[in-house]
Amino acid sequence: MTHNATESTPYVAQWGILGCGWISSEFAKDLCRSPAGRGASDISHAIVAVGSRSQAKADAFVAEFVPRGAAAQVDGLCKVEPRGHGSYAGVVNAPNVHIVYIGTTTSAHYDDARLVLEASKHCLVEKPATLNAAEWADLSTLAKKQGVFLMEGVWTRFNPCFLAIEKAILHDNVIGDIRCIYSDNSLDWHNKKPDSTRMLSAEQAGGSVLDLGPYPLVYTMMLMYRHPKNGLTPPAQVGSTMMLSRTGVDLASSVTLTFPQLEAIAYLTMNSLSSTPKQLHTRIVGTTGEILIKGWTSRPSKFWIRRLVDPAEGGVFLEDEEVDCAFDEFGLCFEADAVARCVRDGLLECPRLPHEDTLMTMGVRKQGGYEFLPGLEKVK
Numbered sequence: 001m002t003h004n005a006t007e008s009t010p011y012v013a014q015w016g017i018l019g020c021g022w023i024s025s026e027f028a029k030d031l032c033r034s035p036a037g038r039g040a041s042d043i044s045h046a047i048v049a050v051g052s053r054s055q056a057k058a059d060a061f062v063a064e065f066v067p068r069g070a071a072a073q074v075d076g077l078c079k080v081e082p083r084g085h086g087s088y089a090g091v092v093n094a095p096n097v098h099i100v101y102i103g104t105t106t107s108a109h110y111d112d113a114r115l116v117l118e119a120s121k122h123c124l125v126e127k128p129a130t131l132n133a134a135e136w137a138d139l140s141t142l143a144k145k146q147g148v149f150l151m152e153g154v155w156t157r158f159n160p161c162f163l164a165i166e167k168a169i170l171h172d173n174v175i176g177d178i179r180c181i182y183s184d185n186s187l188d189w190h191n192k193k194p195d196s197t198r199m200l201s202a203e204q205a206g207g208s209v210l211d212l213g214p215y216p217l218v219y220t221m222m223l224m225y226r227h228p229k230n231g232l233t234p235p236a237q238v239g240s241t242m243m244l245s246r247t248g249v250d251l252a253s254s255v256t257l258t259f260p261q262l263e264a265i266a267y268l269t270m271n272s273l274s275s276t277p278k279q280l281h282t283r284i285v286g287t288t289g290e291i292l293i294k295g296w297t298s299r300p301s302k303f304w305i306r307r308l309v310d311p312a313e314g315g316v317f318l319e320d321e322e323v324d325c326a327f328d329e330f331g332l333c334f335e336a337d338a339v340a341r342c343v344r345d346g347l348l349e350c351p352r353l354p355h356e357d358t359l360m361t362m363g364v365r366k367q368g369g370y371e372f373l374p375g376l377e378k379v380k
């Protein structure tokens with residue numbers, strides 16, 4: 001065992017947070033929840049530094065979300081008090097910070113991640129990690145050179161309901177051989193939110209495929225690309241259709257990925273014109289049945305198994321079996337727990353989301369031809 005853990009006390013991850021926007025507040029709130037409540041006794045979390053471009057905003061964030069720190073501070077496992085910083089550099093250079101969560105807007109991710117890695121701190125950067133594959137490859141090389149952990153924050157890969165779906169398909173074989181994934185992730189923000197909103201803004205590198213696309217891709221990457229019979233073979237074909245908005249980002253996109261070794265295909269859709277129904281966002285079809293998934297695409301919470309009466313005939317199903325995996329947490333704590341364990345164990349990449357997977361999905365996201373504003377991409 002390394003760092004501060006012993007047989008009887010959990011390893012405490014000492015986090016710094018960059019950016020005091022919405023998702024950082026959800027991250028902070030989740031880290032305040034007792035890990036014991038989700039059955040985790042080997043790790044806990046402290047939030048020791050919070051950074052904003054404004055000192056007042058950082059101080060207000062600390063006062064509102066982490067006045068006493070996160071779970072480990074409240075439980076007396078970490079004596080460091082949380083502190084607000086009026087710059088991101090203040091956080092990455094704070095000696096008590098071991099891991100930095102980047103919750104800044106997408107166009108800032110690459111520069112912020114470089115700042116973290118150059119300070120030799122471990123790094124969890126929100127999705128989409130970067131604007132393109134070249135930027136991600138550059139960060140990956142830097143993290144390895146510095147000997148620090150780096151991961152894209154795709155929380156769905158660590159969601160308990162997603163884990164149950166993965167087990168049902170890959171281990172328990174409940175739908176037979178996987179054939180098709182239909183997955184949608186859409187939010188009807190067009191003409192309802194200002195064009196300066198993160199997903200609609202070209203300056204912030206918004207757009208459906210970058211902002212919404214990572215989640216339908218989770219189902220594809222984990223259930224097809226990582227399917228044992230696929231042997232990590234990249235999709236043979238990646239097709240994409242895009243409609244651009246008046247701001248220049250993609251208003252609507254579709255992505256199709258083929259996996260000939262599995263005789264399987266994924267049809268993914270994402271747009272800012274409609275909202276995905278919580279009743280059904282993803283349908284996974286196999287040779288002996290289907291799985292229908294409820295909740296948000298990024299935060300599944302319940303699913304139905306629908307078995308064919310006669311797989312040779314098709315068309316007629318037995319009564320649906322409901323699997324309820326509802327949980328109280330927002331859900332970012334599950335990826336934070338995984339990151340804490342990796343750092344504790346000295347890993348530089350997370351086995352459930354290695355650098356290579358992010359590299360591949362960054363490539364997929366580029367297929368449709370949406371061009372960023374000049375200067376946004378730092379590496380091409």
Ligand SMILES: NC(=O)C1=CN([C@@H]2O[C@H](COP(=O)(O)OP(=O)(O)OC[C@H]3O[C@@H](n4cnc5c(N)ncnc54)[C@H](OP(=O)(O)O)[C@@H]3O)[C@@H](O)[C@H]2O)C=CC1
Pocket residue numbers: 018019020021022023024051052053054057103104105106108126127128153155198204211298
């Ligand atoms: N995992 C998930 O479920 C989710 C992930 N996300 C991802 O998180 C990131 C942030 O999204 P969200 O929290 O909704 O966005 P917000 O706009 O609420 O927050 C983004 C923060 O980024 C910082 N920032 C740095 N540079 C800029 C800039 N040039 N313009 C605007 N803000 C800037 C600001 O922090 P400050 O002013 O304090 O410096 C701001 O508060 C995005 O990359 C998004 O894709 C978003 C929602 C859900």
Ligand SMILES: O=C1OC[C@@H](O)[C@H](O)[C@H]1O
Pocket residue numbers: 185186187211212296298299
């Ligand atoms: O990352 C996010 O942004 C887009 C939303 O679809 C999703 O729920 C959220 O997690």
